[in-house]
Amino acid sequence: MKASEVLRRYAAGDRDFRRTSLRGQHFKGQDLSGADFSEADIRGTNFTHANLKGTNFTNAKAGLQKRWVLIQLLLVFLLAALAGVLQGYFSWWISGSIVTIWEYFHLPTEAEYQVSLAILIDNIIYLTIYLIVIVTTIAMFTRQGFTSKAFASVAGAGAGAGASVLLGFYYSRQALKGDEKFALLRAFGIAVAALGGTSFCGANLTDANFTNAMLRSTNFQATRQQTTLLNGVYWHNANQLDRARLGDSILSNSAVRELLVTRNGYKKSYIDANLRGANLNGVNLEAANLTWADLSQATLHQANLKDANLREVLAIGTDFTAAYLTGACLEGWNIDHTTTLKAVDCQYIFLLEHPNQLGNRERRPHEPDQVFAPGDFAKLYTKMINVVQVLLRNGMNRTAFAAAFQQLMSENPDITYDSIQAVERQGDDALVTLSVSETANKAEISRTLRESYENQVRQLEAKVEELHQLRAADLKEVALAQKSQIFNQLVGGNAMNESIDRSQNINVDGNFTITATNSVVNLGEISGTVSNAIHQLQQSSQPETVQLAAWLDELQGLIEAEPNLKDDDKVEALEQVGTLAKAGENPQDSTLKKLSNTAVKILKGTIAALPDTAKLAEACSKLLPLISGALGL
Incomplete structure (x- = not known):
């Protein structure tokens, strides 16, 4: 059949060209998407720059005339x-x-x-x-x-x-x-x-099917004008694909080529393999090692990934619909909102490739006898996808964080105080978890919060340093005055009764007080302030408010008595209790309610670093839900 006849029939809506002889015909730059050339003789046919998206070449014979x-x-x-x-x-x-x-x-x-x-x-x-x-x-x-x-x-x-x-x-x-x-x-x-053989150079072969096709002496190389698109191509049992010109496509890797042809990668290694855009539907990758592999835009419908190692794979835009992921290692895998996890069959996964010091691979669910219910895996990772985690070095300065978060909210209207999901201790650091929308620029949000916070910390440190210098100057002046007074007394002069009050109290942003006589916040003073706030609640005529005061009083006592908390941590925790007490006085204040939500999360982060046997940790697991319920959080 001549090329002109094929194009005429195609324009008329005909897509069936099975078992036709197209040897030596030219379809350069033509649109033949969706056509059926199964069992056709396409030896020597020129498809350069043609649109062959979704075209069927099953059992076709390509190559040389x-x-x-x-x-x-x-x-x-x-x-x-x-x-x-x-x-x-x-x-x-x-x-x-x-x-x-x-x-x-x-x-x-x-x-x-x-x-x-x-x-x-x-x-x-x-x-x-x-x-x-x-x-x-x-x-x-x-x-x-x-x-x-x-x-x-x-x-x-x-x-x-x-x-x-x-x-x-x-x-x-x-x-x-x-x-x-x-x-x-x-x-x-x-x-x-391949000279004179079938040419697909620069063609769009997206989702084409070459099942059982003979491909010796066929050219799939890119041209100077455009690359050959091979995303989603089905290569099952393609014959002599290794004797075709494959250019720089993913097929140039012999291991990848074998996988796409045989559909069997059981226990094989694909470390750092380029599988971008590959059609891996139904492939057997059980126990395969895919560490660092690029699976972006690939499709793995119903693929068997049981016990596979997916550590640090790039899976942006990857479709795992109905894939079997039980026992897979997902340590550090890279996914986002474009990754499809619909109907994934998964009972449990591991977050570590190798056991940690405790011999634990971080199984999820944690309990060995528990498994994910249908749909749980997708819910878990969909929630994890839509979060941003920012690590604040050397703990969290509350004043600096408040100012930085305010700036973040002003630049990102979708982010509110309710976006704060958790504040957890990570050794000496603090990990802040924020919920964001699917379309949010996570990298930009993380950068803005981190840089703004670090800038605020530097400004506060500069103010503290300024106060230290003022205090040093004042002390020097006092010392000189005392020396002069003693000298005058020794020589019989009149005693100098000079009362010098050089103490300085500076309030930074309304939340953090630094004094020249003592730059460390006095734990006793904060404890007294919190006690006063709780006492105000105790005077209420409402039984619910009185009960809230009792829970807060108990929480305050436990914090002050906890031996595993440093004084700085106690100060921070008591500040949160004070915030909760203020919210109890004004239950209708929406701003205080949001601050109370944050206070509860900070308290949870504080006790997370405590041993399980600590009294405070055990008591908070009971008190915090009660307090949250009383405040309507």
Whole structure:
């Protein structure tokens, strides 16, 4: 069928071109998306820059036409003649090829036809690579010129020629076996064998199907104008794909190519493999190692990933619909809101590849006898996707954080105080978890909060340093005055009764007080302030408010008596109790309610670092829910 007829029928809405012969036709730049070319003969067909999205090439025959096989053979014969050496080898090869050509054109069966074609093309690849070795040998010889040195080499010419035959044959075999040492020779041989073959250069083959297709001597390389799009292509049981020109596509990796053709990666290694856009639907990747692999835009519908290692894989835009993920390691995997986890079949996963110091791989769910209910895995990771976590070094300065968070809210209207999900201690640091929308720029939110917080901390430290300098100057002045007074008394002068009050109290942003006489906040003073606030609640006529005061009083006592808390941590915790007490006095104040939510999260973060046996940790697990309920949080 001619190309014009195909295009006419396609324009009329016909998509069925099964079992048609399209040998040597030209469809460069044409739109044939969705067409069915299954079992078609497309040898020598030019699909360069064509739109073949979703096109079906099942059982199609691509590659070389008969005349191009002869042209390639003639080209090889010409090179052989120019080489001018090893006539015996050429006689053997030519005689064998003549017999093969005879059988190629006269064998009655399709099976014998394919065998002859395979032998012919293999001979072309072998001889092309072999001739590179021969020509190199001749060049090295002729560089000597017709000198006495050259004539002296003639005696060894026979032995050198024989060695070249063996080397050429060895190199050819190793190159076609995929030996990396001969990759350049192999690429050259395949390039020559693809001359005149089916061309998909620069074509859009997204979601095309090449199941059982014959692809020897087919060209999938990119052109200067555009790349060849191979996203979602189905390669199951494609024949002789390793003898096609694959360019820089994911198919250039032999392990990836084998996976896409066989659909079986059981216990195999794909470390750092490029699987971007690959069609992995239904593949068996049980116990496979995919560490650092790029799975972006790939589809893994119903793929078997049981016990697979997905540590630090890149899975942006990846579709895991109905995939089996039980027992998989998801340590540090990279996903976002474009990652599809719909209907994932997963009973449990691990967050660590190797056990930690306690021999724990961080199983989820934690309990060994518990498993995820249907849909739980997707809910868990969908929630985890829509969060931003910011690590604040050396603990959290409450004043600095309040100012930084206020700036963050002004720049991101979708973020409110309710966005604060948790504040947890991570050693000496504090981990703040914020909930964000799916479309939020997480990197920008994290950067804004962190940089603003660090800037606020620097400003506070500068103010503290200024106060220290003022205090040092004041102390020096007092010392000089006392020295002068003592001197006057010794010489009989009048005693100087000078009362100097140099204490300075500076309030920073209304929440943090620094005094020149004591830059560390007095734990006793804060405790008294909190006690006064709780006492106000106790005077209420409302039984609920009185009960709240009792819980807060108990919490205050436990915090002050907790031996595992440092004084700074006690001060911070008591500040939160004071906030809760103020909210109890004004239950309708929405601002105080939001601050109370934050206060509860900070208290939870504080006790998270305590041993499980600590009285405060045990009591808070009961008191905080009661207090939250009383305040309507």
